[in-house]
Amino acid sequence: MPNVVVVGAQWGDEGKGRLVDWLAGQADIVARYNGGHNAGHTLVVDGKTYKLALLPSGLVRGKPGVIGNGVALDPQALLAEIARMAELGVAVTPDNLSIAENATLVLPIHRAVDHAQERLRREPIGTTLRGIGPAYEDKVGRRGLRVCDLADPDGLAHKLDALLDHHNAWFRGLGLDTWSRDAMLPMLVDLAPKVLPFVRPVWADLNDAHDQGRKILFEGSQAVMLDIDWGTYPFVTSSGTVASAAAAGTGLGASKLGHVLGVTKAYATRVGGGPFVTELADEAGERLRERGREYGVNTGRPRRCGWLDAVQLRQAVKVSGIDSLALTKLDVLDGFDVIRLGVGYELDGKRIDHLPASLAALARAKPVYEQFDGWAGTVAGKRRLGDLPQAALRFVERVEAIAGVPVSLITTGPERDDTIVLRSPFDSSARA
Structure with a gap:
């Protein structure tokens, strides 16, 4: 396929x-x-x-x-x-x-809802405030506008009124400014001929x-x-x-659908709030951030950094049906004397091998690590598997063993061709 x-x-x-x-x-x-x-x-x-x-x-x-x-x-x-x-x-x-x-269409009112919701949360989620979540809420609430609605101005106005009625009731309850049809309908009518083609x-x-x-x-x-x-x-x-x-x-x-390629860094990062079992709040975490240039493309926010969590990775492989992995930014681990890989969690004195669904339980989980020696050489810019240091190969092999699927691609630098191809996801032919 x-x-x-x-x-x-x-x-x-x-x-x-x-x-x-x-x-x-x-x-x-x-x-x-x-x-x-x-x-x-x-x-x-x-x-x-x-x-x-x-x-x-x-x-x-x-x-x-x-x-x-x-x-x-x-x-x-x-x-x-x-x-x-x-x-x-x-x-x-x-x-x-x-x-x-x-x-589904994302509208200016969705951004306003996003801002208000984030301010009201006791613990902010870290949304990008671009209105995506509120737009999906309208979709499942069966009041959202869709691209095809732009082709029907009369129907568009009627649907927009229903959407505004819903959100304005919420805005009024919070003492916030409401939105009018006059502020939005002309904008949508103007956008229609630019989008509909x-x-x-x-x-x-x-x-x-x-x-x-x-x-x-x-x-x-x-x-x-x-x-x-x-x-x-x-x-x-x-x-x-x-x-x-x-x-x-x-x-x-x-x-x-065909082959499912899962992409994972050789370490772990996260933006915004939420549990992150292998997060590093020390010099190693800062080193990962700076070497990996871990700042959001759209927001510029610094990303939280930590060691690769193979428990989380294995669970992602299972629930998403991942067939092979692309292991990225292996070069960022160059120069570390010691590299750690999360292989389990300890929760309330017991060893577990999965992420608990309960946020409170996951927040209590402590990482169980395997430790690897760093490599004296470099993986930066390498384009053949055989050119990697033996210590780097051992790390890759251990990731494969725990995740339960092979690594098909490894990136070793920022250039497009800084890629080691073990097998193509499109044809699975070995080219290492």
């Missing part, structure tokens, strides 16, 4: 964008299936830097892109991103980008492409540990982030 689904196997920021960029060279179509412009990534191609949040990464490589129905689409953010791409010489047109007609029945197009044997690359946003069901709830995103979300978020059946 030719298709590949890329999922983050930690808490996001694992380097998915760089790997999607690499895999896009082997794909015919690249499809986004979840999230919104709350998670970004940076690509450097031929000396140009592209910062993407909504657009599929394959557009940079000349591959057609799809934004599926599972994406929460802010039309203003989309058009701004398209304009930035044009400035960099990449034309995004209806010829190379399709948007699902049933994708991109709109298609994406589900049908992708099924046709699959039946024709074309290779589809599904580009995931965020990561398994931020999934609304399988993440560290409530410190999660508002959408599905496991591989099965690619089916629900595009309309291509689950049996057609």
